[in-house]
Amino acid sequence: MLLHPVGASLAFLIKKLAIFALMTNSPRCSKFLRKLKIKNYITLLGLALVLYLLLIPSVYWLQRLLIFQPVKLSNTYTYEFEESFEEIDLQTPDGFTINNLYFCSQKDSTKGVILYFHGNADNMIRWSQYREVFTARGYDVMMTDYRGFGKSGGKPVEDALYGDAQLVYDWLSKQLPTEKIFLYGRSLGCAIAAQLATQVDTPLLILETPFDDIISVIQARLPILYLPYELDYRFSNMDHLAKVTCPVFILKAENDEIVPGRCTDNLKSVLKSKDRFIQIEGASHKNMAEFSEYELQLDRILGKRY
Numbered sequence: 495m496l497l498h499p500v501g502a503s504l505a506f507l508i509k510k511l512a513i514f515a516l517m518t519n520s521p522r523c524s525k526f527l528r529k530l531k532i533k534n535y536i537t538l539l540g541l542a543l544v545l546y547l548l549l550i551p552s553v554y555w556l557q558r559l560l561i562f563q564p565v566k567l568s569n570t571y572t573y574e575f576e577e578s579f580e581e582i583d584l585q586t587p588d589g590f591t592i593n594n595l596y597f598c599s600q601k602d603s604t605k606g607v608i609l610y611f612h613g614n615a616d617n618m619i620r621w622s623q624y625r626e627v628f629t630a631r632g633y634d635v636m637m638t639d640y641r642g643f644g645k646s647g648g649k650p651v652e653d654a655l656y657g658d659a660q661l662v663y664d665w666l667s668k669q670l671p672t673e674k675i676f677l678y679g680r681s682l683g684c685a686i687a688a689q690l691a692t693q694v695d696t697p698l699l700i701l702e703t704p705f706d707d708i709i710s711v712i713q714a715r716l717p718i719l720y721l722p723y724e725l726d727y728r729f730s731n732m733d734h735l736a737k738v739t740c741p742v743f744i745l746k747a748e749n750d751e752i753v754p755g756r757c758t759d760n761l762k763s764v765l766k767s768k769d770r771f772i773q774i775e776g777a778s779h780k781n782m783a784e785f786s787e788y789e790l791q792l793d794r795i796l797g798k799r800y
Contacts, residue, residue, distance in 0.1 A: 546718075549719065550719070550720065550721065550722070553712070553719070553721060553725075554721075554723055554725065557725050557726060557727060558649070558650065558726075558727075560712075561614060561650075561682070561708060561727055562614050562615075562640075562642065562650050563614060563615040563616070564615070564616070564617065564640070564642045564643040564644070564650070565615075565616045565617045565619075565620075565643070565644070566617075566642070566643070566644065566645075567617060567619070567644045567645045568645075569645055571645060573595065573618075573619075573622075575597070575622070577597065577598065577600070577629070578597070578598045579595055579596060579597045579598070580595070580596040581593070581594070581595060581596075582594040582595070582596055582636075582665070583645075584661055584662060584665055586648070586654075586657070586658060586661060587657075588648075588654075590641060590646070590647035590648035591645070591646060591647045592638060592639070592641070592646050592647075592658050592661065592662065593618070593638070593639045593644055593645035593646045594636060594637065594638045594639070594662060595618055595622060595636070595637045596634065596635070596636045597622075597625045597629055597634060597635045597636075597637075598629065598634055599629050599632050599633055599634050600626075600629045600630050600632075601631075601632040603632070604632065604633065604634050604674075605631075605632040605633050605674070605796075606633055606634070606670075606674035606675065606676055607633065607634040607635065607636055607666060607670065607674060607675050607676065608628045608633050608634070608635045608636070608676050608677075608678050609636050609638075609662065609663060609666060609675055609676065609677050609678065609687075609690075610624070610625075610628075610635055610636065610637045610638075610678045610679075610680070610683075611638065611659065611677075611678070611679045611680065611683030611684075611686045611687045612624075612637065612639075612680055612681075612683050613680050613681035613682050613683060614681060614682035616643075617639050617643045617644030617645075618637050618638075618639050618643075618644050619644070621637060621680075622637060624680075624783060625637065627783055627789070627792065628678075628796075631792065631793075631796055633676070633796070636662065636666060638658070638659070638662050640655055640658070640686075641654060641655065641658065651726075652726070652727050652728065652729065655686055656686060656689045656690070659686050659687070659689070659690045660690060660693060660694075663675065663690060663694055667694075672694065672695055672696070673695075673697050675694075675696055675697075676696065676697060676698045676699075676700070676796075677690060677691055677696050677698065677699045677700070678699075678700045678701075678702070679699075679700070679701050679702065679704065680701075680702045680703065681702070681703050681704070681705075681752070681753070681779070682708075682729060684701040684702070684703070684704035684705070684731055685704070685707075685708075685729035685730065685731050685734060686729075687699060687700075687701065688701065688704075688731050688734035688735055688738060689734045691734070691738045691740060691742075692734055692737040692738055695740075696740050697740060697741075698740060698741055698743070698795070699738060699740055699741070699742045699743070700742075700743045700745065700795060701731070701742065701743070701744050701745065702745045702782060703745070703746065703747050703750055703752070703753055703758070703779050703782065704731050704744060704753070704758060704761060705729075705731060705753045705754075705757040705758060705761075706730070706731055706732045706757050706758075706760040706761055707728050707729060707730040707731065707732055707733075708725070708727050708728060708729045708730075709721070709725060709728065710757050710760070711753060711754065711757050714754040714756065714757055715754065731761055732760065732761065732763075732764055735761060735764045735765065736764045741768050741769060741770075742765060742766070742769040742770075743769070743770050743772065743791075743795050744758070744761060744765070744769070744770070744771045744772065745772050745774060745782065745788065745791065746758045746759075746771065746772065746773045746774065747773075747774055747777040747778050747779055747782050748773055748774060748775050748776055748777055749776065749777065749778045750777075750778060750779045751778055751779055752779040752780075753779060770795075772791050774787050774788050774791070775787060
C-alpha cells in the first residue's frame with residue numbers, strides 16, 4: 495500500500511463528520527438530533543476542523559510511517575526455496591547491510607538478469623514469489639530489500655535508497671555485461687528503478703503499477719487535504735522518466751485500488767515514441783501477475799531477448 499491505513503482512516507472520518515454536520519441543516523436531521531439530545535451540532539463541525547488541522551502536520555511527522563510498511567527479519571533468518579538461489583549482502587558506504595537474493599533461471603542458459611525493486615511493504619519473503627515469472631522465461635532475478643526491510647539495516651531515506659540501488663547494480667555489473675541487466679520496478683519500486691535507469695546504461699526498464707509522484711498519490715486519495723509544505727519523499731517517476739533514454743514499458747492495472755488511475759496516466763506525457771503504455775484489463779494493484787494478458791505482454795517485451 496502507498497498510504498498507511500491510519501492516515502486514510504483519519505481523513506475518511508473527517509470527511510464523514512463534515513458531511514454529517516452539513517446535512518444537519520435539514521429539518522429531518524434536526525429532528526433526529528433533538529431525539530439524540532444533541533443541541534449544538536456545530537460541535538461536529540468544530541471536531542472535524544480540529545481533526546483536519548491535526549492531520550495536516552501529522553502527515554509530515556508520520557510520512558515515513560505512511561509511505562513504508564516494512565517487516566523486519568532477524569539477521570539469523572534462513573531463506574528456503576526449492577530452486578537454486580544465493581543470498582548476497584552488500585555494504586553501503588555509511589555502514590549498513592543491504593540484503594539481496596539472486597535466483598537462477600529455470601532454463602539451461604541465462605538470457606540476462608532482472609534487477610527487481612519491490613513495493614513499499616513487507617520484505618522479500620513476500621516478493622520472492624514473483625521471481626518465477628522471469629526465471630521461467632530464462633532470466634536470472636536479483637531482488638533487494640530496502641533499508642529497514644527484512645534483513646537490511648538502516649531506515650528508508652529516498653536518496654539513500656537510490657544510492658543502494660546503484661550499489662546493487664554496480665555489483666551485478668561486475669558479474670555480467672551491463673547489456674544483460676534489465677530493470678524492473680513495482681509500485682514504489684518503480685521510482686527506484688526509474689532513477690537508476692537515469693544513471694546507468696540499461697537496455698530496458700519495466701514499470702508495474704507506477705505513479706507520477708508520491709505527493710500526487712496522497713492528494714488523489716485524500717483530496718480534502720491541503721499540504722502547505724514539501725514532504726521529505728517525492729519518488730517522482732515524472733522527473734526520472736523525463737531523463738531515461740532506454741525503452742520504457744509501463745504496465746497499468748485497470749482496477750488499481752492503490753494508485754489512482756490518473757496518477758499513472760500522467761506518465762504518458764514524458765514517454766518517448768519507442769516507449770509503451772499498456773493497461774492490463776481487469777487487474778488490480780496486487781494481482782496483475784494472475785492475468786494472462788500480463789504474461790502475454792511480458793512475452794512480447796522480453797521475447798526478443800530469449
